[in-house]
Amino acid sequence: MEFLTRTGKPLPQSVLTSAENAKKDPVSRREFLAIASAFGATSATAYGMLGMAAPARAAAHANLKEGGTVRMQMEVRALKDPRTFDWSQIANFSRGWLEYLAIWENDGTFTPGLLESWEINDDATEYTLNVRKGVTWNDGTAFTAQDVARNIEGWCDKSLEGNSMAGRFATLVDEETGKAIEGAIEVVDDHTVKLTLPKSDITLIPGMADYPAAITPEGFDPDTMLENPKGTGPYLPESLEVGVKSVLVKNPDHTWWGTEVFGGPYIDRLEYIDYGTDPSAWIAAAEAEEVDAFYSMEGEYIDVMSTLDGWVENEIATAATIVIRPNQLAEVDGMKPYEDKRVRNALQLAVDNAVLLELGYAGRGLVAENHHVGPMHPEYAEVEPPKTDPEAARALMEEAGMADYEHELFSIDDAWRKDTTDAVAAQLRDAGIKVKRTILPGSTFWNDWVKYPFSSTNWNARPLGVQIWALAYRSSEAWNEFGYASPEFDALLSEALATADVEARREIMAKGEKMLQDDGVTIQPYWRSLYNHTREGLVGAAHHIGFEYHPARMAWAEE
Template sequence: MHILARRHLRDHQNGRLSRREFLTRVTALGVSVPLAYDLLGTAPVAAQEAPVAGGTLRMQMPTLALCDPRLADWPEIGNMLRGWLEPLVTYNADGTFTGHLLERWELSEDGLHLRLHLRPGILWQNGEPMVAEHVAHNLRRWCEPVPRNGLAAVMEAVIQGQIEVVDDRMLDLTLGFPDATLIASMSDYNALIVHPSYDGADPAVNPLGSGPYRPILNEVGKMQSLEKVTWWGTPVFGGPWLDRIDYVDLGTAPMRALEAAQAGLIDAVDQTVADNIRAMEDLGWVASQAESSATLAVRFQQQDPTFADRRVRQALQLAVDNGIVLDIGVNGLGIRGENHHVSPLQPDYARVDPPATDIPAAQALLAEAGFAEHTFILTSLDDTWQALSCDAVAAQLNDAGITVQRQILPGAEYWANWRSYGFSGTYWNMRPLGVQVLRLAYRSGSAWNETGFSNPDFDKALDRALGIAGATERQKVMAELETILREEAVLIQPFWRSLTRHATPRLRGAAILPTLEHRHHEWWLAP
């Protein structure tokens, strides 16, 4: 067993590591899920019902324009693409990592060598075998510094190292430096494997993947549909069971989803929000819930002259009580945020002092910076919970004597420009590790750095954190990173969301996951 896995087991036995944290860390090292549970003296819960094949599932979800998977910047895009494009690794609700296209992997003790083993028998939908060179092709694509490629930021260790194809099922990665996040990053929604013939255009136009479905309809803003195909993975994973999956776009108003459910026009919602939670239960639909590190980042774009002065950002942060935003924005369903974008649910979270609320100090800082009479504009998507959350931020600022106007935009306009707004609320999906989010969102020059934050001390500390696999050691550096984000007032991060999905009682295998991932092959409808 890997030396770090033995260390994590001792930490768990001594009460320094939770069960979930232990599972996340040891499976990322390559320890199999059954062995990880054996070490804990428990076993995963097995499914009880036998799935039934057939039927069409209609799920409410925003249908966004599709793109090269490595450029996907919203989980809804990834969930449609997952119909026919598959990941190397899967992150599970219990915190474990399991191989999908990968059968297994091994990380060396020094963290500088990662061996990847591809599953046998993987076929592209045209009947061609998937081989290790195809995976290497994707890794090289992920490393390319093209605009909007968020994966390039998380592949630095690979960029500085070497990719070697050993044989048709094995790759060796020699890393430029130890990186504790590589396996976790391979489970993200933009890390999907494309065929070498893919040219970077809309992947639904000439779709070729290895997954259990294929796209048959792609009407952005209306409906996107998947149809079942013969799948190499059936003997390994089971399924797919559904003949067809329709994603139905009903806009961002929760009432429209409720009305569609009442009329029998849909069978499930991707996410249940606001007052719809009680209404869906009254309808007799079944809820599934997941604690998550999904959040709303109410952030300041520091390249905007209004927010270049740290005193302005600090003032706005000091005038907002995150607990009020949690209560108003998501009905208290979550955990209060701490303005540093690392969640207590993530195993590398470090506890720091809670954020302060100090209105007199906020007013003094704004006056000192020369912005006491300034009118700020806070932009959000018109999605109800996001709009309510930003309303709660704006109301507190206005109550503190800081003038804020709200700008609420429809999805098409907001999603096309989400990086550019000076002061806005952006939804961020969960990543298994806090250090993943910090690298994606706050490293200088990262493709997904919507704040324009650039801090050499932060970048250096981030490099140290990425190279540390041990829990206690990385948490010390994470405390430093969290403190820098707080002191630089990079964002107001009000809460961590608890996620809810409602569906007809017939739907099975589609419980909501912390990362909002859709596993189409597991879904089925009972008679």
């Protein structure tokens, strides 16, 4: 049987080989679906390659009401240029009117958004992006290939501080100019864009689906995006009060392209309400019937919510995680305490990741191995797991001349991140390593999250392990909070990004995983299962694998 892309072309042999492996290994099934759909296969084709039927989307739910309001508990954060979005919550609000070229689904596949389809050649050096016809901006002007090309050029602009999209599209960036490579982005016609890469890169479609990749109009100004909310989506911002509440309302004057494709939009109004970081306040809001859905529920509060009548628990296993990392570039009192590899290795040796999973996240997940790639990623390679040896940790600290040094370990003040970081501090103390814990409110902690000398940070899931490495561990990237700069690791990553065959990429990843472990870059202790709760009858608001919520998919079912 021949398996084809959306445009009728055969899928590469590397994808067909991955399908055979995924049939034998159910754990890698979701990741195969990501690879196949990234290469242009429809969901039905990708599932068919596994001998399975594609599941129905939530939007296909029968008997959905038109109208109504949904109230969701979620942090309400300030807007800024989407390329610098560093929290999913920001995008969940702007997604009402700023949309995406592709959408990452919970099963791992990518659904075309403002793109109708795409084609990628066998070695992933040429991308043909087919722009959806009939889409208009909400001021009535046509959405064209020029809009797509302009946004991709903007993603490649390294001069914009905090632009993490430049990391996702690094293959298209000219190292000398810090801009898109001249001639690499070609507008073929009004509905076709061609990308010509200097080397293979399999991650561009997943990158287009990530939350900082919102498509903005010509002349976009982040300072006026509330007053002038030009976009292609079906909603408009009514209000935004940081830390309190933000509201989206259906745009009655815009004919949304997605109605014919997905159905909807259904609800008239979506309210994001900020109850702070203490989950006990969220529970109180549920009991007072002030909310209909939760962004994400954590720890013991998952069980509490499950005792309340009228609520549905939603769970999904993911590659979301936490890192407790020393920053190799950070100075403390005129010295760089974590520049020394022995100090970083000592911190890892003192900590048992299984204990962190149990104490920090009530065991709801999988133990990880300090290299930020897991068995849910297609290119994951089995390497020796990290060892726990408090005596060896103490000896290394003494050897480094740091036996009497007091480490200050920072974290946010919420439940699971605080609890996990507390458990790290306790194990370090048990190993004879001095630790001072500093706990900060979110409003303070996130201002300079990449700069703390020693702190914990949560990371969202990404479809591919190489995506995470490119964002977090490549030298000088905007989100590299580790201060890690290794030319050898960068070279391995470049090779992995350019290798379409999963088995070949896995061999490269094994070297990189071992390198991150040996260099003591981070304590990355576990992978999280994610939970949220929604009121009975609410459709389209279950927990997303990447913490995304799509207003146009939310609806109340007929009783």
